[in-house]
Amino acid sequence: MKTFNVAIFGAGTVGGAVAKILLDLENALADRSTRIIKLKNIVDLFPGKNSERYNIPINLFCGGGKDLTREEASKFISEIIEDKGIDLVVETIGGTSDYLLSMILKVLNARKHVVTANKAMLAERGDVIFKTAKENNVTLGCEASVCGAIPIIKAIRESFTGDEVLEISGIMNGTSNYILSKMELEGIDFKSGLKMAQKAGFAEADPTLDITGGDAAHKLAILIRLAFGKEINYSDLAKEGIQNIETEDIEFANEMDCTIKLICHAKKVDGKIFAAVKPMMVKHGNFLSHVHGATNCVEVINKYSGRHYFMGAGAGGLETASAIVADIVFAARYGPNVGNTPASSQLELIDANHCEFPYNITFSTEDCPGVTGLVATAIGEQKINIDTVSHNRRNKKNAVFSVETMPCTMDQIKSAIALIRKKSPDLLVDEPKAIPILL
Amino acid sequence: MKTFNVAIFGAGTVGGAVAKILLDLENALADRSTRIIKLKNIVDLFPGKNSERYNIPINLFCGGGKDLTREEASKFISEIIEDKGIDLVVETIGGTSDYLLSMILKVLNARKHVVTANKAMLAERGDVIFKTAKENNVTLGCEASVCGAIPIIKAIRESFTGDEVLEISGIMNGTSNYILSKMELEGIDFKSGLKMAQKAGFAEADPTLDITGGDAAHKLAILIRLAFGKEINYSDLAKEGIQNIETEDIEFANEMDCTIKLICHAKKVDGKIFAAVKPMMVKHGNFLSHVHGATNCVEVINKYSGRHYFMGAGAGGLETASAIVADIVFAARYGPNVGNTPASSQLELIDANHCEFPYNITFSTEDCPGVTGLVATAIGEQKINIDTVSHNRRNKKNAVFSVETMPCTMDQIKSAIALIRKKSPDLLVDEPKAIPILL
Numbered sequence: 001m002k003t004f005n006v007a008i009f010g011a012g013t014v015g016g017a018v019a020k021i022l023l024d025l026e027n028a029l030a031d032r033s034t035r036i037i038k039l040k041n042i043v044d045l046f047p048g049k050n051s052e053r054y055n056i057p058i059n060l061f062c063g064g065g066k067d068l069t070r071e072e073a074s075k076f077i078s079e080i081i082e083d084k085g086i087d088l089v090v091e092t093i094g095g096t097s098d099y100l101l102s103m104i105l106k107v108l109n110a111r112k113h114v115v116t117a118n119k120a121m122l123a124e125r126g127d128v129i130f131k132t133a134k135e136n137n138v139t140l141g142c143e144a145s146v147c148g149a150i151p152i153i154k155a156i157r158e159s160f161t162g163d164e165v166l167e168i169s170g171i172m173n174g175t176s177n178y179i180l181s182k183m184e185l186e187g188i189d190f191k192s193g194l195k196m197a198q199k200a201g202f203a204e205a206d207p208t209l210d211i212t213g214g215d216a217a218h219k220l221a222i223l224i225r226l227a228f229g230k231e232i233n234y235s236d237l238a239k240e241g242i243q244n245i246e247t248e249d250i251e252f253a254n255e256m257d258c259t260i261k262l263i264c265h266a267k268k269v270d271g272k273i274f275a276a277v278k279p280m281m282v283k284h285g286n287f288l289s290h291v292h293g294a295t296n297c298v299e300v301i302n303k304y305s306g307r308h309y310f311m312g313a314g315a316g317g318l319e320t321a322s323a324i325v326a327d328i329v330f331a332a333r334y335g336p337n338v339g340n341t342p343a344s345s346q347l348e349l350i351d352a353n354h355c356e357f358p359y360n361i362t363f364s365t366e367d368c369p370g371v372t373g374l375v376a377t378a379i380g381e382q383k384i385n386i387d388t389v390s391h392n393r394r395n396k397k398n399a400v401f402s403v404e405t406m407p408c409t410m411d412q413i414k415s416a417i418a419l420i421r422k423k424s425p426d427l428l429v430d431e432p433k434a435i436p437i438l439l
Numbered sequence: 440m441k442t443f444n445v446a447i448f449g450a451g452t453v454g455g456a457v458a459k460i461l462l463d464l465e466n467a468l469a470d471r472s473t474r475i476i477k478l479k480n481i482v483d484l485f486p487g488k489n490s491e492r493y494n495i496p497i498n499l500f501c502g503g504g505k506d507l508t509r510e511e512a513s514k515f516i517s518e519i520i521e522d523k524g525i526d527l528v529v530e531t532i533g534g535t536s537d538y539l540l541s542m543i544l545k546v547l548n549a550r551k552h553v554v555t556a557n558k559a560m561l562a563e564r565g566d567v568i569f570k571t572a573k574e575n576n577v578t579l580g581c582e583a584s585v586c587g588a589i590p591i592i593k594a595i596r597e598s599f600t601g602d603e604v605l606e607i608s609g610i611m612n613g614t615s616n617y618i619l620s621k622m623e624l625e626g627i628d629f630k631s632g633l634k635m636a637q638k639a640g641f642a643e644a645d646p647t648l649d650i651t652g653g654d655a656a657h658k659l660a661i662l663i664r665l666a667f668g669k670e671i672n673y674s675d676l677a678k679e680g681i682q683n684i685e686t687e688d689i690e691f692a693n694e695m696d697c698t699i700k701l702i703c704h705a706k707k708v709d710g711k712i713f714a715a716v717k718p719m720m721v722k723h724g725n726f727l728s729h730v731h732g733a734t735n736c737v738e739v740i741n742k743y744s745g746r747h748y749f750m751g752a753g754a755g756g757l758e759t760a761s762a763i764v765a766d767i768v769f770a771a772r773y774g775p776n777v778g779n780t781p782a783s784s785q786l787e788l789i790d791a792n793h794c795e796f797p798y799n800i801t802f803s804t805e806d807c808p809g810v811t812g813l814v815a816t817a818i819g820e821q822k823i824n825i826d827t828v829s830h831n832r833r834n835k836k837n838a839v840f841s842v843e844t845m846p847c848t849m850d851q852i853k854s855a856i857a858l859i860r861k862k863s864p865d866l867l868v869d870e871p872k873a874i875p876i877l878l
Contacts, residue, residue: 325601
């Protein structure tokens with residue numbers, strides 16, 4: 001049986017877990033890949049600390065186990081890239097630095113396979129990375145980059161090749177979902193939810209990327225590339241986080257038989273891809289509404305096979321590592337250049353806010369007769385059909401009520417709000433909040 | 440670009456849909472497989488009828504479009520098997536006849552790949568079929584054989600190769616689940632539910648295989664082979680259907696925060712595989728309890744990546760066909776012999792009734808003082824811990840109540856029931872009903 005040699009760059013929570021699984025499952029991996037998968041080298045700045053967590057033999061670390069300077073690590077990385085004996089590199093350093101990008105490209109240009117969990121790098125620089133992998137006829141394994149252990153990349157690349165993906169909607173950021181679940185189930189506000197997430201170890205000290213939708217958008221950008229063959233600029237992807245969701249929004253949603261979730265959404269319609277990351281009100285008839293805590297779940301709607309759901313752990317060291325090892329096995333067994341890179345398509349990317357959804361619009365107005373009529377008329381004049389007007393809550397000095405519309409665009413809603421302001425300048429106490437509804 | 444030639448044996452609901460997708464997606468499939476996938480021949484007894492359903496050109500049918508006798512079809516099949524130009528055969532004839540088995544083996548021995556949705560054949564004769572495929576270094580694609588469009592085979596063969604599957608629990612028979620859902624949501628009895636399933640087109644005229652757990656057991660047998668590498672005799676697999684589930688059982692389950700589902704269950708413990716198909720009470724905290732109608736859902740629990748769910752359409756022509764076409768693309772792109780066949784393991788297969796579950800036991804007894812104490816004492820004497828005793832319903836002339844136990848085996852429960860009978864021969868009005876609880 002031939003040997004397939006692997007090096008790991010970065011042995012933190014995920015990279016260290018990859019080392020552990022490669023060592024633990026060595027015999028099983030040989031059966032599964034028809035190769036002896038050998039972990040040859042690990043480059044890490046802190047071997048002492050990182051070898052302990054998962055009991056990794058210290059002699060696998062370059063430098064004999066002593067902590068490395070960046071320069072030393074960089075030298076070892078260059079040596080491994082030049083080593084013809086290494087077949088595959090696991091990149092679990094993270095970040096989007098120019099140094100890291102250049103390093104990944106050098107590995108690919110040295111005709112070694114790369115497996116990575118680096119969603120930010122793939123979302124922002126995937127164009128050149130996928131292209132370089134293809135040119136060198138090597139594999140770019142990236143299952144772990146989207147929703148950790150959930151095999152959604154494999155499903156799109158290999159299982160839906162007899163079909164056409166029409167729509168993707170997913171809960172892809174565990175921290176946001178943990179916070180929203182706490183807000184819903186325990187009635188707490190966003191700030192308290194965030195604190196609990198940080199205490200539980202889900203949210204980073206700086207949680208910006210999680211709560212503003214940035215992390216979720218990285219994952220959506222990768223799925224759009226693989227499902228629709230569309231090269232997108234990550235910065236062009238519309239994203240909105242959960243930081244403005246209030247307890248009251250969550251209560252309203254529940255009354256409307258919905259749960260508020262941060263949804264990654266992309267839909268192909270008439271040669272266009274409508275995409276955005278944003279909070280949506282998910283109807284309880286849709287499974288996504290029942291996904292609580294840090295769990296991730298992706299819904300895929302296909303032309304022939306209809307609606308699929310994939311649910312599982314979206315993060316975690318061993319969870320993410322198991323996906324990385326599966327990519328290593330696949331490359332060892334089938335390489336070179338395994339994994340379908342879809343033909344690049346000319347689909348146009350459009351902010352999903354320009355796409356039609358049913359909406360829930362919450363109005364906070366002066367509490368006086370005629371308000372509902374004025375608001376409903378303005379909405380009707382923008383050709384928006386109203387499904388229900390409900391939940392008039394006179395528990396404040398203002399009237400607070402919500403309107404559930406039939407499918408319309410955010411542009412129509414903005415026009416309706418402008419019209420209300422024109423007809424009655426002082427009527428609206430706050431800016432009305434419009435949240436799309438996912439059926 | 441090289442051509443990859445495909446023949447279809449049997450162009451009914453599924454085989455016809457395969458032809459349609461191969462024709463509809465020809466260009467996309469070439470991108471995805473790096474081969475021109477060409478549908479060369481179809482052998483079917485009724486080309487006239489079957490070409491119409493999906494608009495398949497009649498000239499693709501062997502015999503020029505006229506209906507064939509079995510002998511004629513057999514002759515065309517033999518010619519295709521001998522045709523060196525054919526790379527892959529789709530077997531969508533169905534059944535487990537010796538003729539069909541021998542035909543499949545001939546195709547494999549002619550070094551052609553086979554893709555099939557034939558769960559009965561794979562469950563009952565998978566040993567020789569998988570072995571023959573391996574010996575000839577060709578692919579046996581079988582994604583469509585388990586839960587239609589849900590990519591559970593791919594997940595187990597290719598996505599969980601960096602992990603170890605510990606447990607599988609699934610709703611794998613749409614008809615049974617449709618009936619149970621109707622019983623739960625509409626309060627009707629089993630017979631009415633079955634009639635509705637037949638009217639809705641889910642159940643066959645002879646629904647035996649669906650409602651007795653046979654069809655579900657076929658799928659479980661295939662998953663046990665692929666996940667645990669265990670060759671099992673299909674007849675050794677314990678199976679029980681839903682035909683004895685009564686409206687009252689469903690009401691009890693709901694009161695216990697559960698839903699009754701027909702569950703395919705297999706669990707690896709200490710070198711043994713505990714497996715069975717049987718009705719279980721699924722706690723509402725488990726997603727499987729929320730899967731209604733003809734939908735299928737499979738839960739997989741892995742050592743490193745934890746709990747996964749895969750949900751989607753478990754049947755349907757185009758749905759199942761999309762999975763078959765994905766297998767064709769995979770074989771065309773990566774063949775020969777793609778898809779991991781796990782190393783055969785020496786795990787022992789044991790009826791899951793000998794494995795510990797928490798149980799719900801419903802007793803129907805004489806309505807007199809001391810009953811609860813006698814029953815609870817007898818249970819305790821068999822070293823079964825009781826979680827709750829509840830739901831004493833005196834709405835009949837008998838007392839009806841249920842006991843929720845901590846994990847124990849069916850053998851312990853049987854002993855407890857025997858002890859109750861010994862202590863008080865006339866106490867039990869009916870045979871107590873014990874249903875395992877899935878957390």
